[in-house]
Amino acid sequence: xxxxxxxxxxxxxxxxxxxxxxxxxxxxxxxxxxxxxxxxxxxxxxxxxxxxxxxxxxxxxxxxxxxxxxxxxxxxxxxxxxxxxxxxxxxxxxxxxxxxxxxxxxxxxxxxxxx
Amino acid sequence: xxxxxxxxxxxxxxxxxxxxxxxxxxxxxxxxxxxxxxxxxxxxxxxxxxxxxxxxxxxxxxxxxxxxxxxxxxxxxxxxxxxxxxxxxxxxxxxxxxxxxxxxxxxxxxxx
Numbered sequence: 001x002x003x004x005x006x007x008x009x010x011x012x013x014x015x016x017x018x019x020x021x022x023x024x025x026x027x028x029x030x031x032x033x034x035x036x037x038x039x040x041x042x043x044x045x046x047x048x049x050x051x052x053x054x055x056x057x058x059x060x061x062x063x064x065x066x067x068x069x070x071x072x073x074x075x076x077x078x079x080x081x082x083x084x085x086x087x088x089x090x091x092x093x094x095x096x097x098x099x100x101x102x103x104x105x106x107x108x109x110x111x112x113x114x115x
Numbered sequence: 116x117x118x119x120x121x122x123x124x125x126x127x128x129x130x131x132x133x134x135x136x137x138x139x140x141x142x143x144x145x146x147x148x149x150x151x152x153x154x155x156x157x158x159x160x161x162x163x164x165x166x167x168x169x170x171x172x173x174x175x176x177x178x179x180x181x182x183x184x185x186x187x188x189x190x191x192x193x194x195x196x197x198x199x200x201x202x203x204x205x206x207x208x209x210x211x212x213x214x215x216x217x218x219x220x221x222x223x224x225x226x227x
Binding site: 093104 | 147164166202208216217
């Protein structure tokens, strides 16, 4: 396995601009998660997919955030009209879930800075 | 979601064992206990998980209290590369498995 990859690794944008991040999970992993992490805190759950279906969205995820996983493989997270409060590390994780518990494998993250 | 409580920070000397505690008094019968760690500038990394019995793998051991209200991650010989933030989380069994709440974890400092 090559691991979970995320692109870009860093993104600097101006307030009000739209940004899109990509996550490529481990091959054949059926679940994909998005988290947000700010400095000094643990990851906060945003949303997750099983195959192409988005099963849950956190209430932290405002209408400006949208995520897709169109073919059940890679996923994109888009933030519209970015605000300074969106500055954070955005983490993606994938897992192979067949029932029971779920062990996640994380990517290196995309660090977003909104000026 | 059931919550966990961990000390903010711990220190250890290199090559000595480290015991990282976690309290989870509201754990339910189907919650698994997972540990992840996050090295500086990296995403979290899976360490170990268990349900009721103690578990060992190449990275660490997990000791689970008989009443399951607490657990301890054991690093048998700490190295400088073990310096990280360690997260203890509860992961429910079933469809919601993986939808877990991370706290702020324990920052482990390893002294040479």
